[in-house]
Structures are given as structure tokens and as C-alpha cells.
Amino acid sequence: MTPYQTTNYFLEQGFEILKLDPRYKTLLVTPSRELRVELVIENDDGSIGNYIGYRVQHDNSRGPFKGGLRYHPEVDIDEVRSLASLMTWKTALIGVPYGGAKGGIQVDPYKLSQRELERLTRRFTDQIAEFIGPETDIPAPDMNTNGRVMSWIFDQYSRRYGFNPGVVTGKPVDLHGSLGREAATGRGCLFAIREVLNAAGKNVSGSTFVVQGFGNVGSFFCRLAHEVGAKITAVSDVRGGIQNTNGLDIPKLVEHVQKTGSVVEFPGSEPISNADLLTAPCDVLVPAALGHVLTSDNASKVNAKYILEAANGPCTAEADDIFNQRGIVCIPDIFANAGGVTVSYFEWVQNTQHLKWTEDEVNRRLEEHMVSAHKALAKAMASYGDCSMRAAAFALAIQRVKEATDMRGLG
Numbered sequence: 430m431t432p433y434q435t436t437n438y439f440l441e442q443g444f445e446i447l448k449l450d451p452r453y454k455t456l457l458v459t460p461s462r463e464l465r466v467e468l469v470i471e472n473d474d475g476s477i478g479n480y481i482g483y484r485v486q487h488d489n490s491r492g493p494f495k496g497g498l499r500y501h502p503e504v505d506i507d508e509v510r511s512l513a514s515l516m517t518w519k520t521a522l523i524g525v526p527y528g529g530a531k532g533g534i535q536v537d538p539y540k541l542s543q544r545e546l547e548r549l550t551r552r553f554t555d556q557i558a559e560f561i562g563p564e565t566d567i568p569a570p571d572m573n574t575n576g577r578v579m580s581w582i583f584d585q586y587s588r589r590y591g592f593n594p595g596v597v598t599g600k601p602v603d604l605h606g607s608l609g610r611e612a613a614t615g616r617g618c619l620f621a622i623r624e625v626l627n628a629a630g631k632n633v634s635g636s637t638f639v640v641q642g643f644g645n646v647g648s649f650f651c652r653l654a655h656e657v658g659a660k661i662t663a664v665s666d667v668r669g670g671i672q673n674t675n676g677l678d679i680p681k682l683v684e685h686v687q688k689t690g691s692v693v694e695f696p697g698s699e700p701i702s703n704a705d706l707l708t709a710p711c712d713v714l715v716p717a718a719l720g721h722v723l724t725s726d727n728a729s730k731v732n733a734k735y736i737l738e739a740a741n742g743p744c745t746a747e748a749d750d751i752f753n754q755r756g757i758v759c760i761p762d763i764f765a766n767a768g769g770v771t772v773s774y775f776e777w778v779q780n781t782q783h784l785k786w787t788e789d790e791v792n793r794r795l796e797e798h799m800v801s802a803h804k805a806l807a808k809a810m811a812s813y814g815d816c817s818m819r820a821a822a823f824a825l826a827i828q829r830v831k832e833a834t835d836m837r838g839l840g
């Protein structure tokens with residue numbers, strides 16, 4: 430199944446629980462708008478580069494379209510469509526007043542200079558400018574994009590429409606960003622697993638974690654989990670993995686990554702391949718990099734009790750079925766990594782009100798959102814009967830989007 434088919438497979442489980450009139454499926458599944466743009470830029474050496482960019486706006490019945498922007502060579506329309514749909518359900522589940530969208534450019538950003546990346550980002554902004562805006566569609570960082578990229582979008586958009594910091598979130602703190610946004614997704618993941626473990630009479634402290642991906646989400650998750658006593662026994666990035674069954678010294682690892690650009694060859698660790706890392710023994714496996722890394726090929730070998738979906742769409746439908754049969758609890762992406770969009774919402778609220786919250790205020794409100802989403806999810810699971818956490822999460826989110834759609838009417 431493709432990523433979009435996988436998302437729809439999971440959505441179908443939510444529809445089945447709710448026993449909704451079939452007309453809602455067409456209504457709620459179909460994306461609202463899909464943009465495909467050609468991005469022709471001049472390279473530093475005078476040659477011409479041509480890239481394809483996408484923005485898919487899935488649903489805006491609960492508020493403006495909202496979702497990240499990814500730079501990756503494997504970006505395609507199916508993946509962006511899937512990620513846009515996931516955003517609709519994520520914003521509904523976590524209770525922020527947005528719909529769902531996603532964007533991407535098919536590019537290997539490591540092959541471009543900073544100037545080329547800037548030209549590419551500004552060209553993309555120009556091509557989609559009339560379809561985005563603080564009350565319309567608000568991009569944010571995702572894989573291989575960051576505060577720098579968001580600043581270029583903010584600047585390019587503002588050249589056309591005037592000062593508009595709320596057009597993107599995930600901006601640097603000194604350029605209308607929010608304190609706490611950079612760590613928000615990792616912090617939210619920690620709140621999610623803490624609530625799930627506590628409900629089962631367990632604790633983060635003393636539990637063992639294996640984490641794939643040491644970028645924004647993975648590295649902040651590891652830092653914060655380590656601070657509260659979690660034992661992180663293996664981590665990886667695109668260049669390879671490392672392990673230490675006694676637990677890695679995360680603050681030292683962060684310094685090592687800052688110096689060398691990768692987790693590999695961290696003193697006091699053994700190498701482990703990305704494939705072996707996913708089946709290494711642990712309490713909680715945390716995929717925090719790409720989609721579809723847990724498949725029918727490796728799901729039966731996964732040696733964890735919980736899977737915390739820090740990445741978007743890390744499990745294929747087949748893998749998810751295997752985990753359900755094996756009693757491995759998957760904490761679905763639309764709940765697990767919703768901390769990012771939650772603090773993006775806080776950033777947008779601060780931008781629109783010209784206010785600045787303290788980091789404590791941001792983190793406190795983030796915790797409230799994650800805890801109350803978990804409570805609603807646990808209640809839904811109890812009322813829906815025998816279903817996975819993912820199916821319950823989709824059902825709850827569908828219910829909320831359906832209600833907004835019903836109230837607004839079809840026109």
C-alpha cells in the first residue's frame with residue numbers, strides 16, 4: 430500500500446467504529462486542493478535547477494489548513510497527500526482550531542548550497558503565496574526544514590502582502606517564533622508515552638528506549654527522556670546507528686553530534702545498523718525519522734512492548750496488523766507527535782495577539798493539551814470496546830471533523 434492508501438486504511442477503522450453514513454467517507458477523505466509547482470532556480474554555478482514542489486490542503490472545516498513542509502528526494506504527491514490527511518486528524522484529536530495540510534519539495538537539500546536553498550524556498554513561496562496565509566494555510570518545519578527556512582518563507586510572503594509573521598510557524602525565537610517550539614514535538618512525545626505508561630502502572634524512568642532518527646524530534650525526545658531517567662540504549666541517523674545496553678550518555682552524545690554531524694562513532698558505543706536497531710530489545714521503540722520503516726518484513730521481529738510514533742506514518746498497514754495481533758501497543762502519530770502542531774498553534778496565537786509567552790507557560794499549556802488528549806483517547810477506547818489505540822484515535826478525530834462539517838453544512 431502507498432502512504433495515502435495506508436492512511437485511508439487506518440481511517441477506515443475509525444469509520445467502522447463510528448458506523449457513519451458512507452457519504453461521509455467521500456466527504457472527509459477527499460483532499461480539498463492539491464498544488465503541484467515547478468521550481469526553476471539558478472544554481473550558484475549559473476546552471477539551472479528544476480524541482481517539483483507540492484502543497485496539499487486536505488480539510489479546513491475546523492480552521493485554517495495547517496501542516497509542515499518537507500525537503501526530501503523521495504517526496505511525491507501520494508506521500509504529501511497522506512501527510513496532509515494525517516494533519517486533519519491530528520489537529521482534531523489534539524484540539525487545536527486547524528485543519529490539515531502538508532507540503533514538500535522533491536530535493537536532496539544536502540546537495541544545495543545555502544543560497545540555492547534560499548532561492549528554492551523563495552520560489553516555492555511565490556508559487557503558492559496566493560493559497561497560504563495566517564488565516565488560510567500555515568506551513569511549519571518538517572524533515573530537513575527548520576527556522577531558517579521558515580524565516581525565508583515569512584520574509585518572501587511579507588514582501589508581497591506586508592508584515593505577516595503568522596503565515597508560518599516554527600520561526601526562530603528572535604523572529605516572532607515561540608519559546609519552546611523547537612523542543613515541542615519531542616516534549617509532546619514524552620508526555621504521550623508518560624501518560625500511556627502511567628495508565629498501565631509503569632514509568633518512563635527506568636524504561637528502555639530505542640530511537641531511530643536524531644534530528645529535531647528524536648534528539649529533543651532523547652534529551653528530555655534522559656533527564657527524567659529513561660535509559661536510551663540505541664539511536665541512529667541517516668549515517669548509521671549506535672548502541673550501549675547500559676544506556677547512552679545523551680548530553681555527551683548531543684555534543685558529539687554538534688561536533689561531527691552524526692551519532693556514529695560515539696565513544697563508548699557499539700555500531701548497530703538501522704535495520705537491526707528496529708528489532709533491538711527495549712520497552713519502547715521510537716521511530717523518529719521516515720515513514721514506512723516498520724513493515725511486514727520486520728514487524729514480527731520487533732522486540733518492544735510499545736511503539737511511540739514520533740515520525741509520521743512509520744508503520745505500514747501490514748505492520749500495524751502484526752503489532753495488534755502481537756499485543757504491541759502502537760501510540761499513533763496523530764497523538765504521539767501532536768506536540769509540534771500544538772506549540773505551532775501557540776506561536777500563531779502569540780503572533781496574532783503580538784504577545785510573548787514564557788517557555789514555562791508554553792510547556793505547561795502543551796502538557797495540558799497532551800494530557801487531556803490522552804484522557805479523551807482513553808475514554809474513547811473504553812467506550813468503543815475492543816479496538817487499537819490508533820483506531821480509537823481516528824474514530825475520535827473523525828467524529829470531531831464530522832461535527833464541524835455538519836454544522837457548517839455542504840452549501
Ligand code: NAD
Pocket residue numbers: 570571572573574614641642643644645646647665666667668703717718719720739740741766767769770
Ligand atoms: P529532521 O530532518 O530534523 O531529522 C530527521 C532525522 O532522521 C535525522 O537524524 C536524519 O539523519 C534521520 N534519518 C533520515 N533518514 C534516515 C534513515 N534512512 N534511517 C535512519 N535515520 C534517518 O526531521 P524531524 O523534524 O525530526 O522529523 C522527523 C519525523 O518526525 C518526520 O517523520 C516528521 O514528519 C515527524 N514530525 C516532525 C515534527 C516537527 O515538529 N519537526 C512534528 C511532527 C512530526
